[in-house]
Amino acid sequence: MSACFTYEPDAGHGRHMSEKRFFRVGLDGQLKRFPALDELLSALQDGGYAWLDFFDPSKEDLMALVEPFGLHPLSVEDCLDEDQVPKIRTSPQTPSSCSTATTTRRGC
Numbered sequence: 326m327s328a329c330f331t332y333e334p335d336a337g338h339g340r341h342m343s344e345k346r347f348f349r350v351g352l353d354g355q356l357k358r359f360p361a362l363d364e365l366l367s368a369l370q371d372g373g374y375a376w377l378d379f380f381d382p383s384k385e386d387l388m389a390l391v392e393p394f395g396l397h398p399l400s401v402e403d404c405l406d407e408d409q410v411p412k413i414r415t416s417p418q419t420p421s422s423c424s425t426a427t428t429t430r431r432g433c
Contacts (some may be wrong), residue, residue, distance in 0.1 A: 343379070343380065343381050343382055343383055343386060344378075344379070344380035344381070345362075345377070345378070345379050345380075345382065345386060346358065346377070346378040346379075347359045347360075347361065347362055347364075347365040347375070347376075347377055347378075348365075348375065348376040348377075348378070349365055349368050349369060349373050349374070349375055349376075350373050350374050350375075350376060351371075351372070351373040352371075352372045352373055356376075362377075362389060362390075362393075365377075366393050375394075377390070382405075384402075384405060387401045387404055387405065388401055
């Protein structure tokens, strides 16, 4: 099972709620959104790959991905550390990536 994860920490932009979005890209290239992780995981049994998008996730939100995607718990914890640099890790079970959104301001 392949998955891509994006994560954006709350950088003081007025959004204070955790948001999560789950998508499957099917073998035909079609993108479909799912309301819950378990529904996405069920759909992935037919192939395709997952795109998981998080805004200001809790540790519990991300730790829920460890078992179904075969992620190492320390890799998930790295995604919660805003000082971590974006990275791609490969393991025998599952390649994973962790990236955080960045913002810039004019004049800086």
